[in-house]
Amino acid sequence: MIKCKSFFLLSLLLVVGLHSCKTISSLFYSANTQDKFPSKEIYIEKLFSKKYPKEKVVFLSDIELSSVGDDILDKRLSTYYGIVNGDSFVSADQLTVKSCQGQIARLYRQFKEKDERIVMNDTSDVEVLKSLKLDSNKHTIIFLYSYKLGRLSKSKIDSVIEQLQKEDDFDYRIISLDNQDILVR
Numbered sequence: 001m002i003k004c005k006s007f008f009l010l011s012l013l014l015v016v017g018l019h020s021c022k023t024i025s026s027l028f029y030s031a032n033t034q035d036k037f038p039s040k041e042i043y044i045e046k047l048f049s050k051k052y053p054k055e056k057v058v059f060l061s062d063i064e065l066s067s068v069g070d071d072i073l074d075k076r077l078s079t080y081y082g083i084v085n086g087d088s089f090v091s092a093d094q095l096t097v098k099s100c101q102g103q104i105a106r107l108y109r110q111f112k113e114k115d116e117r118i119v120m121n122d123t124s125d126v127e128v129l130k131s132l133k134l135d136s137n138k139h140t141i142i143f144l145y146s147y148k149l150g151r152l153s154k155s156k157i158d159s160v161i162e163q164l165q166k167e168d169d170f171d172y173r174i175i176s177l178d179n180q181d182i183l184v185r
Contacts, residue, residue: 129142
């Protein structure tokens, strides 16, 4: 009798899962949600205010965001855009796994040590960096964030910040990819 109930519940779960518009992982991580935010302030308050200072969240112009979108597609970027210090930039496209917290932390340390195995570019080659108002004395990780990617994306950002925030010259910015969902910008 117990085996029959277990089989029935498992079958029911499978049928519902296959016919549902959302996958189980989407439900678990709150991914693929649609929301509208009346303003940037409400967006920040709802999504970031408890963990991140509002000046760390960056809203790009639509043209800049389009450029970042091209980079995301061309370089298959995920949670991380790259690392900046002064006039040097290293892209996260050098990561083997583009969403790995351990790899971005290691790349950060290699960047600080000026490891010859990583490819550094001049910041003037990356137009979007000009609008981020970065401290040239800090090593700044640029994160990519959209609430549509769910809690998993934010947990990856949290993990890297927690690993590196004790370092004196660490800084970060979070580029919001959600311009189209903010009604007043």
